[in-house]
Amino acid sequence: xxxxxxxxxxxxxxxxxxxxxxxxxxxxxxxxxxxxxxxxxxxxxxxxxxxxxxxxxxxxxxxxxxxxxxxxxxxxxxxxxxxxxxxxxxxxxxxxxxxxxxxxxxxxxxxxxxxxxxxxxxxxxxxxxxxxxxxxxxxxxxxxxxxxxxxxxxxxxxxxxxxxxxxxxxxxxxxxxxxxxxxxxxxxxxxxxxxxxxxxxxxxxxxxxxxxxxxxxxxxxxxxxxxxxxxxxxxxxxxxxxxxxxxxxxxxxxxxxxxxxxxxxxxxxxxxxxxxxxxxxxxxxxxxxxxxxxxxxxxxxxxxxxxxxxxxxxxxxxxxxxxxxxxxxxxxxxxxxxxxxxxxxxxxxxxxxxxxxxxxxx
Numbered sequence: 001x002x003x004x005x006x007x008x009x010x011x012x013x014x015x016x017x018x019x020x021x022x023x024x025x026x027x028x029x030x031x032x033x034x035x036x037x038x039x040x041x042x043x044x045x046x047x048x049x050x051x052x053x054x055x056x057x058x059x060x061x062x063x064x065x066x067x068x069x070x071x072x073x074x075x076x077x078x079x080x081x082x083x084x085x086x087x088x089x090x091x092x093x094x095x096x097x098x099x100x101x102x103x104x105x106x107x108x109x110x111x112x113x114x115x116x117x118x119x120x121x122x123x124x125x126x127x128x129x130x131x132x133x134x135x136x137x138x139x140x141x142x143x144x145x146x147x148x149x150x151x152x153x154x155x156x157x158x159x160x161x162x163x164x165x166x167x168x169x170x171x172x173x174x175x176x177x178x179x180x181x182x183x184x185x186x187x188x189x190x191x192x193x194x195x196x197x198x199x200x201x202x203x204x205x206x207x208x209x210x211x212x213x214x215x216x217x218x219x220x221x222x223x224x225x226x227x228x229x230x231x232x233x234x235x236x237x238x239x240x241x242x243x244x245x246x247x248x249x250x251x252x253x254x255x256x257x258x259x260x261x262x263x264x265x266x267x268x269x270x271x272x273x274x275x276x277x278x279x280x281x282x283x284x285x286x287x288x289x290x291x292x293x294x295x296x297x298x299x300x301x302x303x304x305x306x307x308x309x310x311x312x313x314x315x316x317x318x319x320x321x322x323x324x325x326x327x328x329x330x331x332x333x334x335x336x337x338x339x340x341x342x343x344x345x346x347x348x349x350x351x352x353x354x355x356x357x358x359x360x361x362x
Contacts, residue, residue, distance in 0.1 A: 030081060037085040072362065083113020093117040095130035096140040101219040101239040107169040107262040108140040110361065122216065124153040131266045132161045138266040140169070146259045147198045150309050154263065155323050158281055158352060159313070165279050165353035167264035170360040175199050175253045178245035179225055179232035186210050186248070190221035191234035199234055202252040259360045269330070270355040276329040277306060279352040282342065283313070283321050291322075293345050301338040303328060321348075329354040 065074050086092060094112050097104040098120020108118065119136055121127055130136040142151045157163070175195055179186055189196070189203060190213045196203070203212065210232075215221040221233035226243040233245070240247060270276075284290040298305055307325040328335040330351060343349050 033081065034085045034088055038089055041089040075361070079110070079113045080115070083115035086113075087115040091117065092138065093119055093136045094138045094140065095119040095121055095127045095136040097124055097127060097142065097217070098122065099217060099219045101222070101236065101242050102217045103171060103173060103236060103260060104140055104142060104217075104262065105219070106236060106238065107142075107171055107260075110171065111140065111167065111169045111262075111264055112138070124151070125157055128157040128161045128163050128265070131163050136266065138166075138264060139163070140262050140264055143168070143261045143263040144307070145173070145194060145198070145261070146257060147253075147255050148194050150311075150323075152311060155309060155311050156314075158323070158350070159311075159321055162350075163265050164267075164269075165263045165265055165355055166267040166270045167355045168277075168358045169262040169264065170358050171260050171262070172360050172362050173198070173253065173258045173260050174237070174251045174362075175234045175258075176237060176240060176247055177232055177249040177252055178222055178235055178240045178243075179248050180245060181230060181232075183207070183248050185230055186232045187230040188213055188228075189232050189234060190215050190224050191218050192216065192221070195221075195234045198254060198258055199252050201254040202249075206249070206252075264355070269353060272329040272331055272354070273356045275357045276327070276332075276354050277325050277357055278328055278330045278335055278354040279323070279325045280339070280342070281321055281323050281350040281352055282346040283319070283348040284346055286319055290345070294322075294342060297338050297341045297345065298326060301334045301341075303334055303338055 061078050062071050062074050065071070092112070094108055094116050096102075096108040096118065099105070100120060102120075105118075105120070119130060121130060124141050127136075127139040127141050131139050141154045141157075143154055144150050175191075175198060177183075177186075177189070183206070186207060188211045189207060191199075193214045195218055196212050196214065203210065215224070218233065218235035219239050222235040222239035222243045222245060225231045225233035226245055232248060233239070234252070235245075239245070282294070284294060304327045305324055306327060307323075309323045310320045311323070313319050313321055326335070326338075330336065330339065331354070335354075339349075339351060
């Protein structure tokens with residue numbers, strides 16, 4: 001029996017040594033990667049390949065993994081490695097719709113990691129203005145939700161300021177009811193309008209007498225729920241942890257496939273990956289057949305449109321701007337031809353950018 005115990009101890013000791021050795025090798029390799037990233041930046045005249053193509057790098061690394069770590073773990077570790085290497089090359093400031101622990105914050109961390117300077121602002125317009133004034137290198141703004149559709153404030157700002165899209169983040173949004181009291185004591189539910197809308201059926205069924213109150217963000221709602229008796233918030237798991245709230249109910253969104261897509265704005269044109277989208281915004285002549293003429297261009301060039309929205313132009317003149325996303329990169333021959341033809345058929349044309357298609361993530 002003593003010999004058997006000794007054998008187990010020796011095996012455990014050897015395994016511990018193996019783990020320590022691998023940890024040291026990992027640190028060495030991470031530093032070697034950082035050195036290589038700095039050399040790459042110098043070779044490209046300081047262009048930050050790390051942050052510009054970060055999403056595609058993550059997808060490539062995850063596809064190469066054979067386990068046992070799951071995709072979420074690989075993504076988190078590699079994201080922070082890329083973020084840290086990028087910080088050695090250039091100090092980067094990212095504006096987002098705050099405050100901390102909002103869904104926009106989660107999307108920003110997902111795209112840029114925690115080694116960048118985060119700049120929370122109070123409105124979507126302020127994110128655009130931070131970029132336009134040169135106070136931020138990138139911004140992250142909500143673009144559309146699978147339940148509520150387009151985010152009007154974001155589309156409107158593309159019409160006002162010369163800001164471009166260089167990436168996207170798609171988050172599966174899971175809403176949680178958070179409070180410091182049991183469900184039967186909840187009198188008010190706080191959250192941003194979109195979150196309340198995405199949980200309206202659950203609220204009607206389980207909290208029919210509770211008053212819903214709109215807030216500027218889910219994080220602000222969580223903070224208030226932590227301070228006010230009888231108040232609850234609809235917010236993220238991270239908000240629950242950071243504001244010391246209990247989970248009254250989890251995943252209360254009415255649509256279990258609820259996804260919000262965020263646009264990464266600023267930066268240069270993202271490199272072509274072969275799985276790209278191009279976003280354009282245009283104004284057409286106010287005459288019969290104008291929109292049909294434009295749509296015919298995409299059909300003729302065999303380009304698939306993934307999204308089309310119209311929204312009224314400022315000034316109340318009953319004219320509209322159109323926002324379109326299509327498959328392909330603006331450097332692709334078919335897309336390039338279509339954009340040239342589109343310029344001839346429109347009063348105004350803005351190529352908002354090309355960027356890699358990002359899969360939804362939890």
